Amino acid sequence: MIKTLRTIAGIGIVSEAPPAQDDTLRVREALQQEVLAVLGRALCIRQVDAGSCNGCELEIHALNNPIYNIEGLGIRFVASPRHADMLLVTGPVSRHMVTALRRTYDATPDPKLVVAVGNCGCDGGIFGAGYATVGGVAEVIPVDVAVPGCPPSPERLLQGILTAIRVPKPGADAT
Amino acid sequence: MSLQRWWERAESLPGRAAGGRLVVHGGEWLQVATDAAAAGAQLLSLWVTPTVDGAGMAHVALLIDGAVLLLEQMVAAGERYRGLQQLFPAAARMQRAAADLCGIRCDAPDQRPWLRHTAWSAVEAPLACPPATRPASGAAIDDYAFVRVAGDGVHEIAVGPVHAGIIEPGHFRFSVVGEKVLRLEQRLGYLHKGVELRFTELEPCDAHRLAARICGDSTVAYSWAYCQAVEAIAGVQVPLRAVWLRGVCLELERIQNHVGDLGALGNDAGFAFGLAQLARLKEELLRATEVAFGQRYLMDVVVPGGVSVDPASAALAALVIEIGRIAVRVRELRRIYDDHSGVRDRFAGAGVVLPELARQLGLTGLAGRASLQAADLRVDAPWAPYHVLGPVVAVRRDGDVAARVAVRFDEVDESCRLVAAFLSDLPDGATSCTVTLPAAGRHGLGLIEGWRGPVLVALQTTAAGRIQRCHVHDPSWQNWPVLEHAIVGNIVPDFPLINKSFNLSYSGHDL
Numbered sequence: 027m028i029k030t031l032r033t034i035a036g037i038g039i040v041s042e043a044p045p046a047q048d049d050t051l052r053v054r055e056a057l058q059q060e061v062l063a064v065l066g067r068a069l070c071i072r073q074v075d076a077g078s079c080n081g082c083e084l085e086i087h088a089l090n091n092p093i094y095n096i097e098g099l100g101i102r103f104v105a106s107p108r109h110a111d112m113l114l115v116t117g118p119v120s121r122h123m124v125t126a127l128r129r130t131y132d133a134t135p136d137p138k139l140v141v142a143v144g145n146c147g148c149d150g151g152i153f154g155a156g157y158a159t160v161g162g163v164a165e166v167i168p169v170d171v172a173v174p175g176c177p178p179s180p181e182r183l184l185q186g187i188l189t190a191i192r193v194p195k196p197g198a199d200a201t
Numbered sequence: 202m203s204l205q206r207w208w209e210r211a212e213s214l215p216g217r218a219a220g221g222r223l224v225v226h227g228g229e230w231l232q233v234a235t236d237a238a239a240a241g242a243q244l245l246s247l248w249v250t251p252t253v254d255g256a257g258m259a260h261v262a263l264l265i266d267g268a269v270l271l272l273e274q275m276v277a278a279g280e281r282y283r284g285l286q287q288l289f290p291a292a293a294r295m296q297r298a299a300a301d302l303c304g305i306r307c308d309a310p311d312q313r314p315w316l317r318h319t320a321w322s323a324v325e326a327p328l329a330c331p332p333a334t335r336p337a338s339g340a341a342i343d344d345y346a347f348v349r350v351a352g353d354g355v356h357e358i359a360v361g362p363v364h365a366g367i368i369e370p371g372h373f374r375f376s377v378v379g380e381k382v383l384r385l386e387q388r389l390g391y392l393h394k395g396v397e398l399r400f401t402e403l404e405p406c407d408a409h410r411l412a413a414r415i416c417g418d419s420t421v422a423y424s425w426a427y428c429q430a431v432e433a434i435a436g437v438q439v440p441l442r443a444v445w446l447r448g449v450c451l452e453l454e455r456i457q458n459h460v461g462d463l464g465a466l467g468n469d470a471g472f473a474f475g476l477a478q479l480a481r482l483k484e485e486l487l488r489a490t491e492v493a494f495g496q497r498y499l500m501d502v503v504v505p506g507g508v509s510v511d512p513a514s515a516a517l518a519a520l521v522i523e524i525g526r527i528a529v530r531v532r533e534l535r536r537i538y539d540d541h542s543g544v545r546d547r548f549a550g551a552g553v554v555l556p557e558l559a560r561q562l563g564l565t566g567l568a569g570r571a572s573l574q575a576a577d578l579r580v581d582a583p584w585a586p587y588h589v590l591g592p593v594v595a596v597r598r599d600g601d602v603a604a605r606v607a608v609r610f611d612e613v614d615e616s617c618r619l620v621a622a623f624l625s626d627l628p629d630g631a632t633s634c635t636v637t638l639p640a641a642g643r644h645g646l647g648l649i650e651g652w653r654g655p656v657l658v659a660l661q662t663t664a665a666g667r668i669q670r671c672h673v674h675d676p677s678w679q680n681w682p683v684l685e686h687a688i689v690g691n692i693v694p695d696f697p698l699i700n701k702s703f704n705l706s707y708s709g710h711d712l
Contacts, residue, residue, distance in 0.1 A: 029537050033478065074363055075392075077394055078417070079708045080416060080418050080706065080707070085497075091477075091480035091481060092480065093484050094484075103367060118394060120320075121318075121320035122391045125342060126362050126370065126391070130363055153394045153396075154399075155334070157320060157321060157332045157333075157334060158393050158398075159394050176500060177417065
């Protein structure tokens with residue numbers, strides 16, 4: 027026990043400041059005002075792997091480490107879509123996951139946000155669309171913010187999540 | 202019967218000193234497999250290549266005393282080849298997958314689909330004739346024939362495909378009495394992305410990028426195995442500096458995964474301190490990796506002919522210091538895990554796979570080593586640079602979560618030593634060479650001990666030097682069925698812990 031406590035005290039707080047939002051990641055103007063009114067600063071995320079190679083998941087895991095400390099920002103990952111305000115979805119969406127993804131989306135209460143993660147989540151990436159995949163997340167459910175990268179860094183992911191829940195800066199271009 | 206007569210008939214495998222390729226007919230297929238099983242062979246993979254008009258070639262790769270025997274047999278249209286599930290139980294699912302993808306079946310009793318849900322029909326075979334692309338309606342639900350357990354008080358718990366954590370999708374069907382698991386049946390294939398068909402659409406010297414994205418946590422192992430296959434066909438000798446750097450990358454990948462999983466295992470045992478500490482160490486390792494190689498997860502660092510980055514010597518020196526520091530911290534945390542009675546209580550005796558069962562079922566990789574299966578390609582069939590510098594193989598006999606944790610801790614230590622050793626005599630010179638594939642149909646094999654176990658890539662080119670067939674195999678194929686045994690008699694709440702101690706790949710398996 028003393029070793030555990032000494033380690034905790036010895037290392038101290040290692041969390042870093044979060045990145046600023048990046049409006050270029052925005053895909054569509056969602057109901058940010060409404061979402062903010064409902065959620066305040068707290069946010070619950072349900073992650074859905076809809077076909078990923080697991081690379082994006084590794085970096086999503088990193089958001090929970092003490093350095094990115096996403097819970098320190100009032101954001102946490104939850105076990106059910108019914109508890110979630112946001113779906114964080116990786117792709118490419120495999121055909122065998124289409125139904126599960128759609129049902130997860132339907133089970134998430136309104137107002138809800140969707141962040142597509144990774145090159146494959148954005149447009150299908152190297153897998154594209156074929157007999158077994160349908161391509162990006164937007165092929166199946168509406169996407170608010172898309173974060174490219176293979177895999178995107180935790181900082182970039184955090185930026186995408188923060189962009190989704192904040193009102194666009196005046197003059198920013200939504201693509 | 203001795204295997205010697207079969208070895209004598211085998212032709213050599215390009216790029217491999219030991220091993221051979223043997224094309225057989227009729228009853229010989231089962232005879233060779235039987236002789237190999239009697240000689241203690243390990244099943245590496247089983248797959249089928251469709252040829253024309255419903256015919257195909259069945260392949261099985263076996264590892265016998267460090268040598269790969271690639272056994273092949275033509276299967277005529279409408280014929281069934283002999284299933285090998287009696288000799289190698291892990292073959293059962295591979296045969297079902299081959300039937301789904303190639304339309305060529307074996308004579309095994311279980312003819313249920315495995316990778317196929319609803320994306321294509323039972324009469325279609327994506328690798329023989331790509332099905333027409335359908336709209337993404339996704340309305341159909343797969344009606345899979347799970348095995349039912351009947352009895353007083355028996356009920357089912359269905360979990361997935363979308364799980365409660367940040368995990369890949371798959372379905373688990375538990376039959377339980379009270380909290381005790383009587384039976385677990387897995388249903389995988391949700392992540393099937395048509396990888397093997399996609400390979401045939403890419404240029405051989407560009408397809409390493411797809412190989413790197415089959416299983417994100419094993420990107421180095423997969424891209425190296427793929428590049429080995431390409432380089433065997435091209436007959437090139439990769440520069441030594443590149444080979445040594447590949448070794449560094451593979452060991453970094455092993456450390457990253459083990460450190461991350463050890464933290465998650467602590468968390469699953471209710472010890473959040475372990476997760477916080479080890480996740481922090483993993484982050485520091487990823488950052489040091491990024492400084493040296495320009496990337497946290499080493500995607501596309503291993504390329505045909507060498508490596509894509511030549512790290513600066515200062516960055517490599519910093520990496521060595523960081524690795525040394527991490528090794529020390531992990532050792533300290535190991536002592537804390539070992540001293541923590543609560544953690545010990547959850548780890549010991551959970552999810553036991555006894556050595557005899559592990560041998561019968563062909564449990565492989567790190568999970569195998571925790572059940573006394575002392576196999577590691579880095580030692581048994583060493584390739585450069587492991588022929589010069591190999592690891593001391595970590596082996597445990599208890600086969601429980603504690604044993605798998607111990608093997609991982611041992612391997613972190615050993616891989617840290619290997620990274621430092623590789624970097625201390627890193628050869629000078631070029632880090633890549635030109636790879637030109639001959640315009641002829643050739644076979645190449647890649648085989649790498651990734652952090653989970655052996656990763657195999659079997660590549661076949663067309664007469665024009667393009668990809669005819671690329672089969673990739675994850676060690677999870679062997680280990681998923683064993684997890685069904687490991688959970689029996691345990692309580693449902695221990696499943697996440699037991700599952701994590703194996704940490705098998707869904708994406709690498711579903712392809």
